[in-house]
Amino acid sequence: MCGPCTRSVWDTALRGMGVGSWVVRAVLAAQVPEGAPAVLHTQREVYVRLYQRLGFAAVDVCDVLPGNKQQEDTNGDFQITILDGGPKTLKLGSAESHGFNKYDLRGTYVLSNLLQELALAKDLGKQFIVLPESKLTENPVHRLSRMIATSFWAGLTRTMDRKGMHIICQDPKNRSHDQSLKIYVPYEDHVAQAYYRNVVETTAWGLQLHVLPPDISPEYVKTLDEHPGILSLALHKTYDPLARAEVWRGVPFVVPGGRFNEMYGWDSYFETLGLLVDDKVDLGKHMVDNFCYQIHHYGKILNANRTYYLTRSQPPFLTDMARRVHAYQAPPYAAEPSHHHHGPIPTAPVIRDDAWLLRVLLFAIKEYYTVWMAAPRIDNATGLSAYHPTGIGMPPETEATHFLHVLAPYARKHGVSVEEFQHMYNSRAVSEPDLDAYFLHDRAVRESGHDTTYRLEHRCASLLTVDLNALLHKYEADIADLIDQVGVVRPDGSKAVPVPTAWWQSSALPTLDEHADIAVLCANAVADLARDVPAHLYTPDHAHTSVPVPLRATDTLHWTTSAVWRHRAARRRATMTRLMWDEAAGEFFDWDMAANARSAYHSVTTLWALWAHVATRAQADRMVEVALPRYEMLGGLVSGTEASRGAVSLDRPNRQWDYPFGWAPHQIMAWHGLKELVFD
Numbered sequence: 001m002c003g004p005c006t007r008s009v010w011d012t013a014l015r016g017m018g019v020g021s022w023v024v025r026a027v028l029a030a031q032v033p034e035g036a037p038a039v040l041h042t043q044r045e046v047y048v049r050l051y052q053r054l055g056f057a058a059v060d061v062c063d064v065l066p067g068n069k070q071q072e073d074t075n076g077d078f079q080i081t082i083l084d085g086g087p088k089t090l091k092l093g094s095a096e097s098h099g100f101n102k103y104d105l106r107g108t109y110v111l112s113n114l115l116q117e118l119a120l121a122k123d124l125g126k127q128f129i130v131l132p133e134s135k136l137t138e139n140p141v142h143r144l145s146r147m148i149a150t151s152f153w154a155g156l157t158r159t160m161d162r163k164g165m166h167i168i169c170q171d172p173k174n175r176s177h178d179q180s181l182k183i184y185v186p187y188e189d190h191v192a193q194a195y196y197r198n199v200v201e202t203t204a205w206g207l208q209l210h211v212l213p214p215d216i217s218p219e220y221v222k223t224l225d226e227h228p229g230i231l232s233l234a235l236h237k238t239y240d241p242l243a244r245a246e247v248w249r250g251v252p253f254v255v256p257g258g259r260f261n262e263m264y265g266w267d268s269y270f271e272t273l274g275l276l277v278d279d280k281v282d283l284g285k286h287m288v289d290n291f292c293y294q295i296h297h298y299g300k301i302l303n304a305n306r307t308y309y310l311t312r313s314q315p316p317f318l319t320d321m322a323r324r325v326h327a328y329q330a331p332p333y334a335a336e337p338s339h340h341h342h343g344p345i346p347t348a349p350v351i352r353d354d355a356w357l358l359r360v361l362l363f364a365i366k367e368y369y370t371v372w373m374a375a376p377r378i379d380n381a382t383g384l385s386a387y388h389p390t391g392i393g394m395p396p397e398t399e400a401t402h403f404l405h406v407l408a409p410y411a412r413k414h415g416v417s418v419e420e421f422q423h424m425y426n427s428r429a430v431s432e433p434d435l436d437a438y439f440l441h442d443r444a445v446r447e448s449g450h451d452t453t454y455r456l457e458h459r460c461a462s463l464l465t466v467d468l469n470a471l472l473h474k475y476e477a478d479i480a481d482l483i484d485q486v487g488v489v490r491p492d493g494s495k496a497v498p499v500p501t502a503w504w505q506s507s508a509l510p511t512l513d514e515h516a517d518i519a520v521l522c523a524n525a526v527a528d529l530a531r532d533v534p535a536h537l538y539t540p541d542h543a544h545t546s547v548p549v550p551l552r553a554t555d556t557l558h559w560t561t562s563a564v565w566r567h568r569a570a571r572r573r574a575t576m577t578r579l580m581w582d583e584a585a586g587e588f589f590d591w592d593m594a595a596n597a598r599s600a601y602h603s604v605t606t607l608w609a610l611w612a613h614v615a616t617r618a619q620a621d622r623m624v625e626v627a628l629p630r631y632e633m634l635g636g637l638v639s640g641t642e643a644s645r646g647a648v649s650l651d652r653p654n655r656q657w658d659y660p661f662g663w664a665p666h667q668i669m670a671w672h673g674l675k676e677l678v679f680d
């Protein structure tokens, strides 16, 4: 046991021994209550003896970790859970007896906590850790929640600046011959060009700066497959207390982690939900700002900010994300903090910035018109949309062996190896239209975020999916609400927002009957920019930020009102119900344009119709009664049904977004949808 006298011995005994005694002191003082056992581990025998003399149980990471992982992780899934059949006990030498007397740590959670701490320590290259018993016995849900709030967000937050960009420039997905570090900056972002030029000139990283052309065509993007790089995001000026001056910094964002070390589209939405739970509202706002930057400079919210993602988007969540950030309420910090709040009381400001929300609203409208309601994603016949990115050939970022089974028959046909055929195909020395079609659908699958699933394979770009159209219904309804909330007050007292004619014209809307309504509602609507439109919507503040303003001083503007957007939402809902709703099955199904029929593939994304309020109350009840049980498994909702997925074999392997896998975004969408539409 570690008592007070141990602590005083500790100070002097370990000083200068290179074991970070100040850390231990701090941890002991802050976390180990009097008389509580502390677990130390070390990899060096001499320290083991020393710590034991000082009264600590000593655990060697290298000894404890592999043996116990093997002993306890009996199903080999890299976790210790109730599903493992190990003895669930571990003997530790008690500190009081200098390690001679053993005491048992018992139970799944205690062992799991201990091994997690040891694994973390090992990853961090620590020679020893001090572990208060309270950490070993901590409720695992609270523990995970605490770790996310106090450690994981920080570990996943990145900035694209001198301080933070080096780690992002490297990319384990880059399989090209060109491994040099590259940053690509938009043609119009002169702030970023100057900033990164300075970084290139004043560092020895070998970083290369490339300015993108004004028109980023699929052909141009294809040329970058051999020279991939990171894409810049927004910069802003912030006060640096050390420099005692305002300095340029990257606007921070969160990455998914592992090999995904860039800002992703739909991941960012779910990350932002978590950031708000942990009172990190500023970071959530920054994520939204980076999305606005992407819409302005890259023409869309990118699959992620690497060159090979330039032609693809991901499921659109911007309006809901911005609304949640804007509406964020700092929790009432009473005497009893909720289990979410650990450590010091957060001081997150409340973002009730209507001017900011209005700017974001305009970017969302631009995205709606120019990405989702424009060719090639819009289906003119129904007014619904499909995941249908542009782009050419194979997505280069996938694992090396990913497409071998697809390419093998073509290689055989041409009498060459798969590698040779891949080179011939990529350099366009051979033309294979069927393969082009395969990759068109494959890129669409990646745009859907659901890479990969048999629901979408070979046909994604021809599917009007429930998921995408539910999200667009949410955009339309949100945009209507937001116009009423933060729109510009017109001389007649009504609220509207100014939209560049060019955005509207590049959409496919004029071919729909709706444009008659718009014409009426936008009558006499060409705006005089200087008179009617708030200056912050078209005056850039390049001294402090590279986040662009949504409007250009040269734009011809039309005013749009919430009535137009409510009309659009109602029409999409009616079309989805007509084409996709199956009363007997109690589900919405994707609409297959090629077959001109409803797809029969069961997917849990049907529940997105609840989240987006596409489903009526009666449909929601039917879904809960008939559809929900299809997806409910021990632990949550599964992606699809076994019957829809079909048999798997060596030639037809499992797909990660199919049965039997369950994914966090699907659970969250279902919770929110069920809570709002059914249970509240």
Ligand SMILES: OC[C@H]1O[C@H](O[C@H]2O[C@H](CO)[C@@H](O)[C@H](O)[C@H]2O)[C@H](O)[C@@H](O)[C@@H]1O
Pocket (backbone or CB within 6 Å): 173, 256, 260, 264, 265, 266, 267, 303, 395, 397, 398, 399, 446, 447, 449, 450, 451, 452
């Ligand atoms: O968490 C990030 C994303 O990870 C998966 O997809 C990504 O990896 C693929 C292969 O490297 C790539 O082709 C795809 O475009 C990426 O988005 C996951 O399936 C996505 O849902 C997720 O957003």
